[in-house]
Amino acid sequence: MSKIFLQCRECKKEYDPTFKYICDECFGPLDVHYNFPPITKDTFTNREQTYWRYFEMLPIIDKSNIVSINAGMTPLVRAEKLGKKIGLNNLYIKNDSVNPTFSFKDRPAGVAISKAKEFGLSSVGCASTGNLASATAAHAAKADFPCYIFAPSDIEHAKIAQALSYGANYIAVDGTYDDANRIAAQIGDSKGVGIVNINMRSYYVEGSKTLAYEVAEQLDWKVPDQLIVPTGSGAMLNAICKGFEELETVSLIDKVSKMHMNCAQPHGCAPIVNAFKNNSDDVIPVENPDTVAKSLAIGDPGDGRYVLKRLKQYNGIAQESNNKEILDAILLLARTEGIFTEPAGGVSVAVLKKMVEDGKIDKDETTVCYVTGNGLKATESIMEVLSRPQVMQADVAKISAVVK
Amino acid sequence: MSKIFLQCRECKKEYDPTFKYICDECFGPLDVHYNFPPITKDTFTNREQTYWRYFEMLPIIDKSNIVSINAGMTPLVRAEKLGKKIGLNNLYIKNDSVNPTFSFKDRPAGVAISKAKEFGLSSVGCASTGNLASATAAHAAKADFPCYIFAPSDIEHAKIAQALSYGANYIAVDGTYDDANRIAAQIGDSKGVGIVNINMRSYYVEGSKTLAYEVAEQLDWKVPDQLIVPTGSGAMLNAICKGFEELETVSLIDKVSKMHMNCAQPHGCAPIVNAFKNNSDDVIPVENPDTVAKSLAIGDPGDGRYVLKRLKQYNGIAQESNNKEILDAILLLARTEGIFTEPAGGVSVAVLKKMVEDGKIDKDETTVCYVTGNGLKATESIMEVLSRPQVMQADVAKISAVVK
Numbered sequence: 001m002s003k004i005f006l007q008c009r010e011c012k013k014e015y016d017p018t019f020k021y022i023c024d025e026c027f028g029p030l031d032v033h034y035n036f037p038p039i040t041k042d043t044f045t046n047r048e049q050t051y052w053r054y055f056e057m058l059p060i061i062d063k064s065n066i067v068s069i070n071a072g073m074t075p076l077v078r079a080e081k082l083g084k085k086i087g088l089n090n091l092y093i094k095n096d097s098v099n100p101t102f103s104f105k106d107r108p109a110g111v112a113i114s115k116a117k118e119f120g121l122s123s124v125g126c127a128s129t130g131n132l133a134s135a136t137a138a139h140a141a142k143a144d145f146p147c148y149i150f151a152p153s154d155i156e157h158a159k160i161a162q163a164l165s166y167g168a169n170y171i172a173v174d175g176t177y178d179d180a181n182r183i184a185a186q187i188g189d190s191k192g193v194g195i196v197n198i199n200m201r202s203y204y205v206e207g208s209k210t211l212a213y214e215v216a217e218q219l220d221w222k223v224p225d226q227l228i229v230p231t232g233s234g235a236m237l238n239a240i241c242k243g244f245e246e247l248e249t250v251s252l253i254d255k256v257s258k259m260h261m262n263c264a265q266p267h268g269c270a271p272i273v274n275a276f277k278n279n280s281d282d283v284i285p286v287e288n289p290d291t292v293a294k295s296l297a298i299g300d301p302g303d304g305r306y307v308l309k310r311l312k313q314y315n316g317i318a319q320e321s322n323n324k325e326i327l328d329a330i331l332l333l334a335r336t337e338g339i340f341t342e343p344a345g346g347v348s349v350a351v352l353k354k355m356v357e358d359g360k361i362d363k364d365e366t367t368v369c370y371v372t373g374n375g376l377k378a379t380e381s382i383m384e385v386l387s388r389p390q391v392m393q394a395d396v397a398k399i400s401a402v403v404k
Numbered sequence: 405m406s407k408i409f410l411q412c413r414e415c416k417k418e419y420d421p422t423f424k425y426i427c428d429e430c431f432g433p434l435d436v437h438y439n440f441p442p443i444t445k446d447t448f449t450n451r452e453q454t455y456w457r458y459f460e461m462l463p464i465i466d467k468s469n470i471v472s473i474n475a476g477m478t479p480l481v482r483a484e485k486l487g488k489k490i491g492l493n494n495l496y497i498k499n500d501s502v503n504p505t506f507s508f509k510d511r512p513a514g515v516a517i518s519k520a521k522e523f524g525l526s527s528v529g530c531a532s533t534g535n536l537a538s539a540t541a542a543h544a545a546k547a548d549f550p551c552y553i554f555a556p557s558d559i560e561h562a563k564i565a566q567a568l569s570y571g572a573n574y575i576a577v578d579g580t581y582d583d584a585n586r587i588a589a590q591i592g593d594s595k596g597v598g599i600v601n602i603n604m605r606s607y608y609v610e611g612s613k614t615l616a617y618e619v620a621e622q623l624d625w626k627v628p629d630q631l632i633v634p635t636g637s638g639a640m641l642n643a644i645c646k647g648f649e650e651l652e653t654v655s656l657i658d659k660v661s662k663m664h665m666n667c668a669q670p671h672g673c674a675p676i677v678n679a680f681k682n683n684s685d686d687v688i689p690v691e692n693p694d695t696v697a698k699s700l701a702i703g704d705p706g707d708g709r710y711v712l713k714r715l716k717q718y719n720g721i722a723q724e725s726n727n728k729e730i731l732d733a734i735l736l737l738a739r740t741e742g743i744f745t746e747p748a749g750g751v752s753v754a755v756l757k758k759m760v761e762d763g764k765i766d767k768d769e770t771t772v773c774y775v776t777g778n779g780l781k782a783t784e785s786i787m788e789v790l791s792r793p794q795v796m797q798a799d800v801a802k803i804s805a806v807v808k
Contacts, residue, residue, distance in 0.1 A: 049477070070481055070499070070741035073453070075474035081546065095474070098502045100742060102780065123808065142485065148807055153795040161783035164790045167739040170805070175798035186800045187807050307598060317565030335571040338473035338504060338542030376506065376780040379565035386568045391557040394579035396590045402575070403552055403591050404527065 004059050005028040006202060007279055008367040009306070017059065019119045019194075021202045029303075030202045031242075032059045035121035039250040041221060043345050049073040051107055051210035057246060058111060059206050065118040067143040071099045071106035071233050072210055076218035076368070082336040086353050090366045091226070094215055095339050101162070102374035103342075104211065104236070104293075105135035111207035113139040116194035122344055123148065124394040129155055129177060130295050131373055137166035148193060150184035154176050159181050159377070205239045212243025221252050223259050227316075228355070230348040231263045231272060232296040232370055234303030240370075241310050261314035262360075263307055264351035266291035266343070268323040276318035292323045292381045293343035295373060317360060321350030327385040329353065330375065340375035348372075405506045408463050410434040410606060413710070421463065422522045423598075425606045430575045433707075434598050434606045435646070436463045443654040445625060448519075453477040455511055455614035462515060463610050469522040471547040475503045475510035476614055477742075480622035480772070484739040490757050494770045498619055498627070499743050505566070505747075506778035508615065508640070509539035515611035519542040521600035527552065528598040531588040533559055533581060534699050535777055540600050541572035552597060554588035555747060556581050561780070592698060610638045612780075616647025619772055625656050627663050629769035631720075632759070634776055635676060636700040638707030644774075645714050665718035666764075667711055668755035670695035670747070671726040676708050680722035685712055696727045696785045697747035721764060725754030731789040733757065734779065744779035 007016040010028030021030050027127045037056055045051035051072025075095045083091035096104040109132060116124050125148035126136040133149045140147030146155065149163055151173040160170055173180040181198075188195035196204050196377070215231060222243060229237045241261055248256045265273045267290035283304030289297035300325075310317060321329065326343050329350035334340050352369045355361050375382060392399055410419040414432030424694035425434050441460055444656045451457035455476025464470060470752035479499045485619030501509040513536060520528050529552030530540040537553045553567055557576040564574055577584040585602075593598035600608050619628065619767030625650060633641040645665055650659040674697035679687045705711070715722060725733065731749050733754035738744050745753075756773045759765050779786060796803055 019803070032654045048478070059543070070479035075453070075504075077474055081548070095504070098504060098506075100499070100502060101477075101744065102502075102506075127446055134744075138738070142742045144485070146808060149804075157783075157787055157792065160793070161787045161790065162744055162779065162795075165735055165738040165744055165779065165786060166742060167735070169792040169806070171803060172793045173803070174795050179798040183798065183800055187804050190804065191807055193807060194426050195795045244774075317738075326757070331569055331571070334542070334569040335545045338546045338570060339504065340538075340566055340569055361733050374506075374780065375566065375569065376778065382569060383561055383565045386565065388561065389564070389568075389574040389576045391576045391578050394577050394583040394587065396587055399554075399575060399577070399587055400594065403595055403597060404550060 001033045004032050005036050005060055007033050019199070021199055030034060030348070031286040032202055032206050036250050039252065041252060044217065051214065054210060054213050055205060057213065059203050060114050060118055062118060065114050067110060067114045067117060067139050069106065069110065069138055069142050071110055074098050075147060076215055077337055077339065080175070082333060085332070085336055085364055086356050088356060088361065088367055090164070090365050091338060093337060094211065094368055094369070094370045096372045097339065097341055097345065097374040098144050099337050101134040101138045103130045103135065104208065104302035104372040104374070108204040108207035109135035110139050110192065112196035112200040113143055113145065113153055114278040115203040116145070117143055117195070117387055121194045123186070124196060124230045125149060125184060126196045127181040127198065131157065133163040134166065136162045137168035139164045140168065152180050152187035208236045208239035209243030209246070211246065211370065212240045215245050217245065219366070222366070222395060223253050223256055224368040225258070226260045226262065226361050226367040228262045228348045228352045228369045230296060230344045230370060231265050232298040232301065233308060234272065234301045234307040236371055236377060237261065237263055238303050238306050238310060241314065249375050253399045259314055260316045261310055262316040263311060263316065263318040264348045264357065265320050265346050266293040266296050266326060267320045269297045269299060270320040271299065273305050273318040273320045275308055276311060281305060283308070292326055293347050295342065295344045296347060319351045319354055321354065325350040327382065330382060331385070333371070340372060342373040342375055342378045343370045343381060344373050407465055408438050410435050410535050411437050412622060417461055417626050423603065436606055436610050438650070440517060440654050443656065448621065454643050455618065458614060459531050461617065463607050464518050464522055466522060469518050471514060471518045471521060473504045473510065473514065473542055475514055477618060478502055480619055481741055481743065483741050487738060489736070489740055490760050491767055492760060492771055493768050496772045497741060497743060498615065498772055498774045500774070501743065501749065501778040502777045503714055503716060503743055505542045505781070507535035507539065507613065508776040509535040509590050511766070512608040512611035513539035514543050515596065516600035516604040516608035517547055519607040520549070520743045521547055523598070525596060525598045528600060529553060529592070530600045531585040531602065534563060536601060536730065537567040537572070538570065539755050541567045542569035543757060544572065545570045553583040556584050561708065589687045595776065605751060609639050609643045613647030613650070614645035615640070615774065616644045617651065620648065620657055621769070624689060626770070627657050627660055628772040629662070630664045630765050630771040632666045632668055632752045632756045632773045634774060635711060636702040636705065637709040638676065638705045641665065641667055642707050642710050645718065646725040665720040666759065667712055667715060668752045669723040669724050670697040670700050670730060671720065671724045671753050673701045673703060674724040675703065675705060676711050677722040677724045679712055680715060685709060687712070697732055697751050699748045700748065700751060718735045723755045723758055725751055725758065729754040731786060734786055736787065737775070743775060746777040746779055746782045747765065748777050749775035
């Protein structure tokens, strides 16, 4: 019996686990399914502190194909101080800003590139302007694959420095992100390049589900009552649900049905929130995303309608936060827990706060808020809400007067 | 018997472990010494994945005083690819760029602030322009202490954004770093503010020794043959030596005398290297440090002559690398291991490479190279050696031609 197979999310047709991501019959997305071996809590004890500790539940067949830069097993921080501030007694922050390339994208990129190696592909790439570019480039470097980043040309110098440092070929397309994405898809197909978030997508999303596995293990194999997930394309939220469901399948946790899965989006690019509030199953794309949370500025979320299903299935809500709330939340998190996040993380913390205020979370519920990226990539936006300190004369008496 | 006591590094006079850092008799620095309880490998098994797992060997008496933002237990990466490239079979990178505030400074700052809490102090601070400012501010936020950062005024906007985000009082002194440092020292003494790297220094450096504990544990309680440590003030190198010695004291490792401790400095600010090469015990300060490795630009290293002693004691060398070598080493590390470091980490990798070329490291020796900070803080310097990608027309055929 093979470890994995692919299955269409729509028509349920099954496929062998090949280099394939769309159903031949109905063009639905293909998901990876598993024939799990017997798994107990002890299976993972004393293993490496990376997400590869869950090897039996990841879509790689041969361990020698693992491409690891030691991502995962990021801290689940007991956020007592933030909790107290907003009125929660059992709050946790999953801090993915400390992954090797400084965002959660090391999870899907690492799994996709390991699978590309297993497929015998000889090059990889992605369409991205930000976190994914660096995660893909770093794993490609470790695997010794040529890497192609397809991005629109109007990106700031600093943002590409990290990806270029890993040696990626950075293809700046004179056009929009959609143009870059379309070109990546076409070249991926025609040249057999493993584009991690396009033709490797079925395997790629498997990496993100480790955000469920780790939280469950770090809570001693308990399911949280409430989860708040920052949402762009929706793939991560969907993958986290899949992760918890698989843990139930192998009997490591129970009662996954009791969790509440909530979706956080930024005002200015909140198509899923709009659909949710209108009680609609259709996600209407936002044509011109306008938000400080650039990594969530995906106007037409590929997994949007699956997210709506998940919110229904797991009794959750979708909520948005505006730029001011996002930036305030970044400071709130930094000033209570010492965690410095990019605006996407601010979106989840701002929505968390709003949910407590709105009575959507009970004060004793075990609540996990996902923080997926690093504040160092967004210092310019953050400085907009901070005032530059006044320069003081080098005089001990004068300076002493301002120290309490 | 008390857990700890202070002892003058010079005249060996002993003191109770109070809020004190300089010997009354000879003005020598005071070090923390321990009456260790029985400790075995099992003592630490299954503990939290932070440096607080070594509580018995850290200078805090009451666990309730621990101020933790989950720093430490950073990956020790088996660097097969980098090793192969430069000619080593057993190379490891200790990657401290993924600490919560993105440098090793979370170690000393966290211990110093925990001790400040234990002393009942009511505010903390530091003199710093970079990594230490954020580490101190983040831990102060978690502890709910007011925090004072004393820094020269000519710092870039972006560099202070992170520290300000944590809510620190940022005092921009119209003067040099030395002015800021002097004012911090005077205000710390007069107002009872715990300045982590000045009047809390005896406890502060104890945090850095966890860089030895973790490496030893991650190597299954073995001592590496060769260690390469990026060096500014010299406090970290000295603390790492102390850490390994303490592990020998409690019998967790043996033969610490066989390790080779090596010091890496940037050309343009290499006073310890200069003394070492001149076979002198005196470190002559560099008046105007000039290097891309700004976090190592300490012209008058406080622990310089202790570093020289350590190099003799542990059969090591001191070596420098210039700006080009540093920036090339940053790219080499990123392109082999997917680790993105600031120039200080580039200094250690560049010196490592040079030591192998010079025959100072045997290809089979277990070698640990310390990478202590994050590349995202130095993207401008790094972009100087990278060329901005050319913009390409959004035409599949044309772009396809550049994809191999």
